[in-house]
Amino acid sequence: MTIIDLIKLIKPIPELYIRKHSIFCFEAFVNGWHYRDTKEDVKASVLYTEFYEWLRKKYKINNTMGWANILYYKFETEERALDEFFVLFNTFYKEKYKTSLW
Secondary structure (H helix, E strand, C coil), X not given: CCHHHHHHHHCCCHHHCCCCCCHHHHHHHHHHHHHCCHHHHHHHHHHHHHHHHHHHHHCCCCCCCCHHHHXXXXXXXXXXXXXXXXXXXXXXXXXXXXXXCC
């Protein structure tokens, strides 16, 4: 399973995988999943590097806050930040890879 597969799996009902509907619970879950296998690093760059840089550019963020913190800062609640993550990640993915995730 790739990080993209994991995100697609979680999107319909995040609460099946994370404690509460929160960008930070989601981030912790994805980080734990990612760090279980160091061979996943290259494939995970789509989230940890490419999406992160896309968000920084989109919202003109010049500091080092991570992707989850950027979304929380922008959308003000953990719940809304998670909802918007799925929208924005799909938008980013369509722009970069010319295909929709869902």
